[in-house]
Amino acid sequence: MAVAALVSQQPLCFSNSIATGRTRHKPWLPTKTIILNPQKKAHLCSISCSSSSSTSQSPETNAETAESCVNLGLSLFSKGRVKDALVQFDTALSLDPNPVEAQAALYNKACCHAYCGEGKKAADCLRTALRDYNLKFGTILNDPDLASFRALPEFKELQEEARLGGEDIGYSFRRDLKLIGEVQAPFRGVRRFFSVALSAAAGISLFFTVPRLLRAIEGGDDAPDLIETAENLAINIGGIIVFITLFLWDNKKEEEQLAQISRDETLSRLPLRLSTNRIVELVQLRDTVRPVILAGRKETVSLAIQKAERFRTDLLRRGVLLVPVIWGEGRAPQVEKKGFGLAPKAAAGLPSIGEDFEKRAQSITAKSKLKSEIRFKAEVVSPSEWERWIRDQQKSEGVNPGEDVYIILRLDGRVRRSGKGMPDWQQIVQELPPMEALLSKLER
Structure with missing residues (x-):
């Protein structure tokens, strides 16, 4: 008996999110990829099946390459078969891969380890990819598949090593803060220009007025x-x-605005553990929930949650x-100060496979699955990071750091309002519109 098998080769790409079940990233290795049209370029091979040939290997196994192993591993990962995917990525690394294939195998292997909660193994894979195969650290920062890894101490260690090694460790967004600020305050530059120009004009006029004043004081016919x-x-x-004061006031407002944008960016990266034990970053919950942060002593927060249970149905509708x-539950991990050093095998001209990354993009399927996982309460991951952000927010609002506070976020992830103590849940129910209301749609 013979079995006809269709052999096709798929392009290598980044890891797929298991939640989405589809490719989120653009393919790479375009010059080495052969995509066969099943209707025109299908290769049929006959595989004889008999009791005497049970130990014979298939042509696919004989033709195994690093590229095909990475593709197969990605397919298995998208189906939730993480352990089988790990085997394929390990096999790819053992088949003398080129630098791009090795980078992909190591990166996707790290995603598998992160999914399994194996932070040290994930960090080792990413460290090798960063040091030897020119992986960009921004790729690690923006991949939702690594959200759980970014909440672990191993990520902080890797981030510090990358910083000491001269890598961009994710603070490059600060270079774009002024651009964002200009979008939010488009006439600030115009005001500054006129403030400087008019101040200069007044200064020039003053330069000529002072001698005239001296002559007027001395008196005389021509005075x-x-x-x-x-x-x-x-x-x-x-x-x-007046104009110098306006210029300085604009500068102060800009600094406050940039600090707020920076806090918003930091807030978006803070990790949460949902009721299904899945770890996500706050940015992944945008347009889906209105987080209400309750920060304070354990007994105070517990009492506030008990009171919220009375309004559970109404709050869930909103x-x-x-x-x-x-307070006090999080402690910052001790980070050993060491850098990557020189990379003898680094391919300087090798492009990073993260250059075409869609930053934290999610499909409709992923968001619908995420909604089903969200319940009434979430658990913070990396409490020290959350505490640091809340204390910074308290300072900006003129509140003593460490006081009991609540912070209500909008659907778009920005701060809606905050206050001292714990919230009045009945007032929140009256204030927030239901999710299906028009005001909620405008808030997204």
């Missing part, structure tokens, strides 16, 4: 009028003071997700 000259001097000095943060 200018003293009162008029003094008025001009006062106007010039007043103009300089997309409220409770995020309790207990």
